[in-house]
Amino acid sequence: QAGHFIILQSSQALGSSSTPSARDTLNRLADLNIPYDEIFFGQPRADIYVGHRFVTSDMDMVKEVGWFVDPAPEIRGLAGAVPPRSFNTVKPVDKTHVFKSGPSDIMAGEIGWYHSMPPQIRDLFPIVRQCNSDDDLGTSSLVMTKIEGVSFSQLLVDQTVTQGRLAALLEGLKRIHRCNPTQQTSESCSSSDESQAQKWVPTPQDIAQNYTPKLSKRFTESRALYDTFRADVPELDVMFNTITTYLDEYITEERCQISRFIHGDPVLSNCLLEQSTGKVRFVDMRGALGSKLTTAGDILYDLSKLYQSLCGYDLLLLGYLDITQSKTKQYLEALRESYWQTVTKNYCAEKEGSAEGIGGGS
Structure with a gap:
């Protein structure tokens, strides 16, 4: 062509x-x-x-050939995994490594996160072997170790996310949230911009970008879709106003729990159960708040992302539309009950009531 x-x-x-x-x-x-x-x-x-x-086809052909071709959606991702977002490409390099590339402005947050990663949580993530940026193409790429395992999304589909596995996932997030900043730990992903990712701490007003403005933007962009089922949900606008009012109050009352490190997108497709060890691993950290690179953010944003998965988000993405079926509904309800017990133990003693406040409204 x-x-x-x-x-x-x-x-x-x-x-x-x-x-x-x-x-x-x-x-x-x-x-x-x-x-x-x-x-x-x-x-x-x-x-x-x-x-x-x-030229080897096992590594970065874009870099080797100097010619960027956006791959077809069906070859963007790894076999058996939830497909990556439209702007990213993920593919195997060899049996033990994975290559990921995408627009530099989108990849910058994840690269900054890896660059700022404290040693005490390094075992929760892949190891970055190579990091490259191409200013002419506007793309960045990572070569990292491959995690042999299964995503929690697939475990949820198979109804094999046990309460013990969910507790291990939440324990991993807690370790991330309780980390203190450290000096540069990775020479493979270094730049002056990315080194700032662990230094800037957002205010509640900065945190607000992730809530009402983002929700309003997406509601407006998808308004035509929502209007197609307005006959079945006539209170659509009332629901939207109720949620945005709640989120505005959440920010105004400064109920957010700001941590130096959050994952930023711990939906179940970004959480893996390693086959050889049975331990939880994380991928695809956000690393940005609006246009600002940062590892910091609201702990409850992470917890809410996970909670939406326990409400059936991943099942819908994977085509399992009937999440109200009796067996599935009971299974998700049991997981949510276990979730609240663990979250209450891990977080609510630090700032009573706030975790349930935003989780219940997600």
Whole structure:
């Protein structure tokens, strides 16, 4: 489509009798809809090919080739995972590493978070091996260790998020929230802007950006969609006004709990259960508040993000629309009850009542 002439080389036609034939190769290319102009069989088998025009497809081809092509949605993400957002690309590098790229202004927060990560919570996250930015393309990328496990979204679908696993997830968030700032811990993701991520502490007025303004913007943008079911929910505007009034009071009364570190988006698709250890790991930290890079934020924003998942948010995203089915409803209710018990124990003693206040309104 871009006018390039594509030549493929293959060693598939060489070797033992068990080696796939040329016809098998051509059929496979057709099945995968891989375009090409010419194909050469007979390339010698080798562990490494050396040449001044070779580019590996295992790493950052955008960086190597210098030509950005937005991939099709179906190849943006990892097999078995919730698809990444439309502006990000996530793909495997090898068996132990993952490559993630996206617009620099969106990736900056996550990169800043990794750069500012305190040593005492490093075990909760992947390890960044490489961090690159391309000013000309306006993109940034990360190569990080792959977490072998399953997302809590999938566990929720299978109804295998036990109370113990939920408690472990909440314990991980508590460790993040109780962290103190530290000096730079990662040389792979360093810049003067990102180093400020752990230094700026927002005020309640800064925190307010995440509540009524964001809600109002999204309500306005999706108004046409909401209007399609107004006949079934005639009190739509009343509901919107009730929620925004509540959020405004929440900020005015300074009920938020500001911490130096919050995840920023701990929906269940960003929470993983590691297969080998059974421990909880987190990915895709927000790292920004509005246009300001920061690891800080409202603890209750994190808790509310998790609570919305326990109300069925991830099930809807994954196409399981009937969350009112009796068995599913009872399962979610039991998880929410366990959630409140743990949140009350972990947080409400510090600022009584506030955790339930915003969680109940999310």
